[in-house]
Amino acid sequence: MTSNAQDYPRHQPPHLGRWLKGAVALLLLFALAWVAFVALQYQQTGKPISEVAGIKNIGPLAKLVQEPPRFTGSVWEVARPLGVAAAPDGSIYVTESAGDRMVKSFDANGQAKASIVTGESALSRSPLYVAVSPSGKVYVSDLERHAVLIFAPDGQAAGQVAPPSSEGWTPGALAFDAAGNLYATDLTPGQHRVVVIDPDGTLLLQIGQEGSAPGQFEFPNGVAVDAQGNIYVSDSGNGRVQAFDKSGHPLFMIGRGTSKGDLGMPRGIAVDNGRKLLYVVDATAHAVNVYDISNAAPKYSFRLGDDMGGESLSYPNGVAVDGNGRILVADKENKRIAIWTN
Amino acid sequence: MKTKLVAIGAGLALLAIGTVWSNGDSARADNGPHIANQSVTTDACAGCHRAHTAQAPDLLKASETTLCFTCHDGTAATTMPDSGKTTGNAALRAGGFNLAYINTADQTWSRHVSGCAAGTDSHEYGVGASNVPVTPACGNNDAATKLLLDSVLALDATGAGQAVTSRHEVQTLTQNLGGSPTKAIYGGTGTLALKCTTCHDPHGTGGYRILRPTPLGDAAAGTDKFTAGVLVTDETPKSYGTTNYFDVGYVPSTPNMTTGTGISAWCAQCHQKYLSNTGAWGDLTKSGDGVNYMHATTSYAPSCIKCHAAHGTDAVISGGSGPAGLNYAGTLDYPNGDAHRDANNTRLLKVDNRGICQKCHKR
Numbered sequence: 028m029t030s031n032a033q034d035y036p037r038h039q040p041p042h043l044g045r046w047l048k049g050a051v052a053l054l055l056l057f058a059l060a061w062v063a064f065v066a067l068q069y070q071q072t073g074k075p076i077s078e079v080a081g082i083k084n085i086g087p088l089a090k091l092v093q094e095p096p097r098f099t100g101s102v103w104e105v106a107r108p109l110g111v112a113a114a115p116d117g118s119i120y121v122t123e124s125a126g127d128r129m130v131k132s133f134d135a136n137g138q139a140k141a142s143i144v145t146g147e148s149a150l151s152r153s154p155l156y157v158a159v160s161p162s163g164k165v166y167v168s169d170l171e172r173h174a175v176l177i178f179a180p181d182g183q184a185a186g187q188v189a190p191p192s193s194e195g196w197t198p199g200a201l202a203f204d205a206a207g208n209l210y211a212t213d214l215t216p217g218q219h220r221v222v223v224i225d226p227d228g229t230l231l232l233q234i235g236q237e238g239s240a241p242g243q244f245e246f247p248n249g250v251a252v253d254a255q256g257n258i259y260v261s262d263s264g265n266g267r268v269q270a271f272d273k274s275g276h277p278l279f280m281i282g283r284g285t286s287k288g289d290l291g292m293p294r295g296i297a298v299d300n301g302r303k304l305l306y307v308v309d310a311t312a313h314a315v316n317v318y319d320i321s322n323a324a325p326k327y328s329f330r331l332g333d334d335m336g337g338e339s340l341s342y343p344n345g346v347a348v349d350g351n352g353r354i355l356v357a358d359k360e361n362k363r364i365a366i367w368t369n
Numbered sequence: 370m371k372t373k374l375v376a377i378g379a380g381l382a383l384l385a386i387g388t389v390w391s392n393g394d395s396a397r398a399d400n401g402p403h404i405a406n407q408s409v410t411t412d413a414c415a416g417c418h419r420a421h422t423a424q425a426p427d428l429l430k431a432s433e434t435t436l437c438f439t440c441h442d443g444t445a446a447t448t449m450p451d452s453g454k455t456t457g458n459a460a461l462r463a464g465g466f467n468l469a470y471i472n473t474a475d476q477t478w479s480r481h482v483s484g485c486a487a488g489t490d491s492h493e494y495g496v497g498a499s500n501v502p503v504t505p506a507c508g509n510n511d512a513a514t515k516l517l518l519d520s521v522l523a524l525d526a527t528g529a530g531q532a533v534t535s536r537h538e539v540q541t542l543t544q545n546l547g548g549s550p551t552k553a554i555y556g557g558t559g560t561l562a563l564k565c566t567t568c569h570d571p572h573g574t575g576g577y578r579i580l581r582p583t584p585l586g587d588a589a590a591g592t593d594k595f596t597a598g599v600l601v602t603d604e605t606p607k608s609y610g611t612t613n614y615f616d617v618g619y620v621p622s623t624p625n626m627t628t629g630t631g632i633s634a635w636c637a638q639c640h641q642k643y644l645s646n647t648g649a650w651g652d653l654t655k656s657g658d659g660v661n662y663m664h665a666t667t668s669y670a671p672s673c674i675k676c677h678a679a680h681g682t683d684a685v686i687s688g689g690s691g692p693a694g695l696n697y698a699g700t701l702d703y704p705n706g707d708a709h710r711d712a713n714n715t716r717l718l719k720v721d722n723r724g725i726c727q728k729c730h731k732r
Contacts, residue, residue: 109444124442150468150529153452155444170443170456197456199444216447216457246445263445264402266416283412291415292439310439311417313430341431342439360435 095317095329096354096367098338102137108357110156110200110295111364112165113349114180120165121357121364122154122345130154130167132182133364135349143182145169156345158201158209166209168198175201175211191222191230200250200261200295210258212247219244221260234258234275239265242277248344249296249308253320259305261293268293268307270325279325281307281318288316288327295345299352302369304328306346306354313340315356331367332356340365405573417571434539437565450680453533454526464678464717466539468530473684473721534715536681539563577601577632584638599635636673676725677717684721686713 102119106126113119117135120143130143145167146152153170160166164185165178175188175198188209190196199212207226213219219237221244224230235244245264252258256273266283267290283290295308303321308314315331331354332340343365345357352369402416417436418428425431440446443456453465460470565571570581582598718725 148529153443173458214443214456216455246440248444263440266412283415285415285420289415291417291419292445294444311430311436312419312422342435344444359439360431 094369095331096352096369098331098365099353099368100137100366101358101361102133102364102366103362104139105131105357105362105364107359107362108345108364109359110154110345111347111355111357112157112159112201113347113353113355114159114163114165115161115350116163117349117351118159118180119347119349119355119364120157120159122157122167124153124155124359128152128154130157130165130178132165132180135351141182143167143178145176146171155198156200158203160203160209161205161207166201166203168201168211170197173197175209188224189228191224191233199246200248202250202252204252204256205254210250210252212244212250212260214246219247221247221250221258223258232275234260234271235269241280242269244269248294249346251296251298251305253298253303254300259296259298261296261307263293263310266290266292268296268305278323281325288318290316294343295347295357297346297348297354299348299354301352306331306348308343308346308356310342310344310359313343315340315343315346315354332358332365338365338367403569403571403573403579405575407572433566433571434564437571453530453680453683458526460524460526461680462674462678463680464536464682464719465530465533466536466681467533469533469678469681469683470524470526470530471678471683471719472524473682473719473724475720475724531683533681533683534685534713535717537563537679537717539565574600575603577603580635582635599630599638601632601635602630631672632674633672640673676719678719679717682715682717682719684715684718686715686722 102121105121106123106128108121108131109124110122111119118140119133119135119137121131121133123129123131126149127142128149130145132140132142134140143165144152145154146169151171153172155168155170157165157167163180165180166188167176167178168174169176173195174190177185177187179185188198188211191213195215196218197214197216199214202210204210208231209224209226210221211224212221217237219235221232221234222230223232235242235247237244239245243265244260244262246262247260248263249261250258257278258271258273258275260269260271262269268281270278270280272278281288281290290307291309291311293307294310295306297306298304298320299306303319305318305320305325307316307318309316312333314333317328317330318325319328332338332343340356340358341360342358343356344359347355349355354367354369356365356367358365402413404413407413419430420428423429425433427433429436438451441448441450443449443452447455447457448461449455450461450463450465451467453461453467453469453471455461462471464471564585566581567585568581569579571579573579574581576582578601580601582600720728
């Protein structure tokens with residue numbers, strides 16, 4: 028018995044095949060028209076379709092790409108800044124690692140205000156990082172003092188945070204949640220970790236220890252917390268960012284590498300809760316990586332400071348997002364705070 | 370059933386072995402990123418280098434010394450060579466480039482005990498504020514005794530540091546290497562712009578303080594003619610306690626300067642004039658003196674870093690501390706009539722004036 032195609036009638040009715048061909052042809056036509064439209068827009072504006080005014084917010088296709096903020100200027104007169112923070116009123120606080128080693132403060136327009144000093148002389152103080160509590164108090168970690176010092180907005184000393192352990196600590200990065208809980212990294216040799224301390228000074232949570240395994244840290248230089256209480260830690264020595272839920276359980280990691288979105292030496296970290304974006308300073312890439320964290324898995328979106336123009340960075344270290352969505356970057360070797368605006 | 374049990378057992382054993390191996394692979398214990406022989410699949414390169422977007426030599430984004438201090442400012446390393454201390458407030462024995470915490474006015478003694486047979490001598494030292502001398506028995510060169518000179522020089526660094534008075538200039542100035550007119554690599558006139566990586570290998574060497582066996586010269590300036598190389602061996606695992614600090618310069622019964630072992634031989638790669646203690650070369654100092662007799666750096670004799678702080682010292686040359694006309698302020702002219710130079714230069718010494726001599730000789 029031999030096979031004969033003609034012995035087997037087609038299962039598909041002839042009229043359905045014509046309908047399918049028509050649908051495919053229509054789709055191809057639509058795709059061709061869309062490509063031609065995008066190309067035309069790019070030719071006329073020089074911008075990708077997502078950045079063309081009037082188009083970027085029209086539908087789900089445009090929302091797939093986050094529009095990068097624009098570089099809008101710098102605040103100068105800061106000596107090799109390490110940390111930066113924004114207050115609810117828009118004031119900017121900057122820690123200096125050279126010169127007089129003060130915490131410089133500026134109003135929202137970049138006009139200098141009274142500086143904060145964390146020790147009697149430049150030799151006896153070394154401010155590392157700064158954060159502003161929901162009540163407006165300024166918290167500064169100091170490497171020389173091995174303490175987190177508290178100041179009123181006008182620079183008046185208002186005490187210090189009790190160390191989370193009796194042996195003392197070496198506080199580094201600082202952040203606050205909306206409830207006023209302080210998130211701090213501890214750089215004490217052999218005890219690198221993250222601690223969460225409530226406004227009464229009670230230790231609420233401790234995450235990690237020194238090491239390279241997941242959940243461990245080597246010189247965590249950045250900490251941030253989002254509106255859901257998720258905690259993001261810049262694990263500098265291990266070249267990665269680790270994320271945890273509010274109970275300290277691991278969520279995800281962003282690792283070291285040379286592909287887009289990979290990290291080299293992550294330092295400062297900040298969350299834009301409104302746009303659900305995570306900003307991570309990569310000091311040796313001289314850039315700030317930005318990730319979409321609206322879903323469970325982070326997605327690399329774009330990068331700041333990665334060109335050779337006026338917005339290029341040199342060993343940036345700290346980053347903050349203010350209430351107006353401005354991104355403030357402590358651009359250490361350029362001795363400035365670089366500002367991007369959404 | 371038996372097969373399943375064997376398989377489960379083997380699996381658990383492999384898991385245990387894997388856990389032990391993993392815990393032993395601690396980056397920090399072996400000096401963070403500065404590890405020799407990284408694995409072929411490491412991602413550590415991306416911490417500092419960029420393959421296609423570098424803007425500085427060696428595929429870096431910017432100046433390498435700036436890169437070093439990006440971590441060694443206390444934010445990602447425990448040692449802070451600019452501040453002269455660790456993040457744990459321990460003073461660095463090498464001092465610092467800006468500040469140092471060396472107790473340069475220390476009043477305790479440390480010297481050889483006379484009368485011991487070769488290889489069995491010991492060190493006398495003082496104890497307490499009144500420096501009550503303690504004389505160990507011959508051969509009592511235990512770690513605590515041997516290291517006294519160093520341990521008393523390191524201050525608790527909780528207070529403010531002192532500005533350094535002399536240092537190895539890094540990045541800002543060229544360093545005159547003071548080469549030997551007859552034997553120097555540089556003909557006695559060479560200068561070298563020092564960088565951190567001139568002396569240290571950021572990729573690790575397995576040796577003491579990741580010192581390069583061969584200092585990094587500058588081909589354009591003709592200062593790249595080091596040939597021999599000295600790997601200063603270190604303890605395993607590295608601890609950087611007082612013991613290994615002593616041991617890198619303490620090579621019993623072996624003339625380490627000439628055989629190329631130990632820290633003194635390493636220093637002499639640049640500071641070649643010191644090699645003149647063989648007595649055969651007849652090199653002259655700036656004063657015109659022959660350099661046939663210099664401090665030995667062999668056996669129990671002090672190594673270079675016993676008396677000198679490699680990075681910088683806060684010692685002072687105040688002058689006037691000796692008999693009239695014999696102070697050590699560096700203002701005396703040379704015997705051949707040449708004018709003095711570098712007045713009050715502390716020459717990286719760890720004790721004020723010439724107290725470093727007294728530390729051992731107690732005259």
